[in-house]
Amino acid sequence: MEEARGKSQSAYAYEILRIRILRGVHAPGEKLRIQELATEFDVSPGAMREALSRLVPEQLVVAREQRGFHVAPLSIEDLEDLTDLRCSIEAIALRRSVERGDVNWEAGILAAAHRLRGTAYPQNYDPVAEEEWRLRHTAFHAALVAACGSRRLTALHAQLYEQSERYRSLSAPAEPNRDVEKEHHALVDLALARDADGLVAAMEHHLRFTTQLVVQSFNQRSEQLQK
Numbered sequence: 001m002e003e004a005r006g007k008s009q010s011a012y013a014y015e016i017l018r019i020r021i022l023r024g025v026h027a028p029g030e031k032l033r034i035q036e037l038a039t040e041f042d043v044s045p046g047a048m049r050e051a052l053s054r055l056v057p058e059q060l061v062v063a064r065e066q067r068g069f070h071v072a073p074l075s076i077e078d079l080e081d082l083t084d085l086r087c088s089i090e091a092i093a094l095r096r097s098v099e100r101g102d103v104n105w106e107a108g109i110l111a112a113a114h115r116l117r118g119t120a121y122p123q124n125y126d127p128v129a130e131e132e133w134r135l136r137h138t139a140f141h142a143a144l145v146a147a148c149g150s151r152r153l154t155a156l157h158a159q160l161y162e163q164s165e166r167y168r169s170l171s172a173p174a175e176p177n178r179d180v181e182k183e184h185h186a187l188v189d190l191a192l193a194r195d196a197d198g199l200v201a202a203m204e205h206h207l208r209f210t211t212q213l214v215v216q217s218f219n220q221r222s223e224q225l226q227k
Contacts, residue, residue: 108143
């Protein structure tokens with residue numbers, strides 16, 4: 001956040017608001033009031049409006065005519081659609097990276113995996129520790145597709161990953177016995193072995209398993225609300 005302060009007002013507001021939405025600080029469907037946020041962030045209303053507008057194409061914010069800006073809602077249907085698309089994009093990016101990747105790509109994967117492995121996912125709510133794990137997890141998934149050779153593909157991969165992050169935290173209550181580290185280790189081994197088919201299959205299982213747990217968590221919450 002300190003780095004963001006050195007940028008323009010709109011860039012600063014965009015980056016901080018984006019982080020807050022991804023972290024769940026602003027609830028799905030919540031109305032984002034321009035004047036209130038501008039005052040809180042100490043930026044002009046115009047800068048805040050521009051920041052909110054930038055988040056619309058990223059599908060983190062929705063603009064409703066005559067009703068202003070709202071945090072994009074979450075739903076099982078959206079998650080399943082997002083997962084299907086993400087699996088397709090991952091397959092393309094992973095296959096291209098396996099084909100084009102060199103020793104630097106391999107080293108990048110090993111380094112990212114080592115950093116992630118050295119950062120335990122916090123069992124209790126700890127925003128600092130959770131953010132550190134999240135950043136290293138993001139870097140790990142980015143390293144796997146870093147050699148795809150397409151700026152647009154890399155950007156789309158990152159955008160879909162971030163949209164999925166809003167859902168991933170919801171899987172935590174339903175995954176006490178999940179060995180995520182083992183899943184990540186398998187992805188590393190398959191990438192280094194240049195087993196494109198195996199890597200794509202393992203990644204799809206990794207993503208769809210998370211989706212399955214999120215759906216399970218959604219259903220559990222719905223049942224609790226109905227009691």
